[in-house]
Amino acid sequence: MDGASPSPPAEEAGRQSLAALFFVFAKLGITSFGGGVSGMMHAELVVRRRWMREDEFLEGLAVSQALPGVNVANLAIWLGYRARGAGGALIALAAVILPPAVLIVLIGETLLRLSAWPVAGALLAGVAATAMGLSLAVGYRAARHAGGDLASVAILAGTIVGALVFHLSTPVLIAVFAPIGIGLAFGRSRREQG
Template structure:
């Protein structure tokens, strides 16, 4: 039996985009949001291609500020222009901000209860799984060439094992990567 062909969902409205980002912001805990965004906009709705999404994710991570906010701006602008960017960032920030203020008051009152500890541990596990999923998708897209693979491995070792400061690893590794790609483009390899 073959899988049915995937068709793109209808293009979003401003309200629809706000509601999607609000839902993602309200249902994602402790990180892993880029995994939700990938599933929502690339895999489920087919509004953005995987390669475009990963390029947007790279840009969002390179820019200052919170990655998911940067990603919301990028996706919103890509889909509905500047209005989409404004609505997407409002959706990802405002409803969760209101919710977290209320939740903070409740958790503050219940923090010593054992069930609260179990719920927080479960949320952390789910966020770790989403981040791992996003890492696997990204790693699959790395070109199977020596320099990109070596840079990916060196970044993992520097941050994950040696615990070097992220800012220096990004500045040095990112700078090297950009220079390498620029040289490859100039040589006509890309």
């Protein structure tokens, strides 16, 4: 890998209440913007609360991005499930979606009026830049975690080239590179066990 120190041990799974889970995911849903949600989830659940290890979070991030649907919802389901099973998954999903939806409905008219204000564009550009920075930070962590060998780096590079140069869709990239990565990981696991 990269020689970085391992993540601190996560607290015991299931130790947090469903109410605490709802509160944390509702806070994340209301206070995070755009692609930065996964970065804020990492900061809250791995760094601050230590509800899971970094490798567990990155595993969930990879799964949530490979599945159809909204990445943030998928990640909330995964993280909630890891924390408290099926009930935790439902609570995390509801918490990350419902409070922001209610807030948007309540302040929707104000948002429409503000969007016509010239300074609002500059403010939103600043928020977008921050969200992009959070996304890149999580992407860097995931790449560092996954880039433990030459084959993983080749898959990462192939995916980037496929997306940016050839404009391949996510399903195509997953269909091409996921089986290769799974096969390599399976082979590596068998060698380690045998």
